[in-house]
Amino acid sequence: MSENNPKPEREEELPDLDRPFFSAVLTPHRSLGPTGFMILMCVFGVVCFCAGVLFLRIGAWPVFGFFGLDIALLWFAFRLNYRSAQTFEEVVVSRQEIAVRKVGPGKKLQEYRFNPFWVRLTVKRLEDEGVVKVSLVSRGETVELGNFLNPDDRTSFAGAMANALAIAKAGGV
Structure with a gap:
């Protein structure tokens, strides 16, 4: 057949x-990678710490805490940015x-x-x-x-x- x-x-x-x-x-696209983020946070942290120490030495001790708050807010903003980059x-x-x-x-x-x-x-x-x-x-x-x-x-x-x-x-x- x-x-x-x-x-x-x-x-x-x-x-x-x-x-x-x-x-x-x-x-x-995110232009700042994890290494750049760590460098930015370290530089920003050193600058805020030095400025905070200056204010601490002249007796304006509450300002030192606000510099720490600035660092925390910057870190939080970048975390949100990186989270949205996962889309x-x-x-x-x-x-x-x-x-x-x-x-x-x-x-x-x-x-x-x-x-x-x-x-x-x-x-x-x-x-x-x-x-x-x-x-x-x-x-x-x-x-x-x-x-x-x-x-x-x-x-x-x-x-x-x-x-x-x-x-x-x-x-x-």
Whole structure:
């Protein structure tokens, strides 16, 4: 008995409709790393301590405590900043779906899924700044992407996302 539909020689030759062809993980940039933070805190601490000792010597001892409070507030502000730096957005595009996963501070998770044929990419540009807003719009739902990126990175991502969306709407790679 012969087969009417010959089987491909290898299974890898079959196109996988759900395989993503575009994937991006967007993370906020922080210019001060852990080593720089420690250096900054040590320098700030030495300056505050020396100034506090001067005030202590002239009899204004309560000021010494306020310099310690300044150090604590600066440390707390940087801790909050580094905590917010743990946010990221993951965008995955396949022929069948666009998946957006946003992870915020405290591991707060939001997931969005779109059909590439029904989604529209909107890019807002300002002449002075470049791309200021990138979002996906589908059936009344809008998801902004990369709000924490600088304008150059946002411009690069908008171009890559527009290309990926065009490929998905054309039927794949």
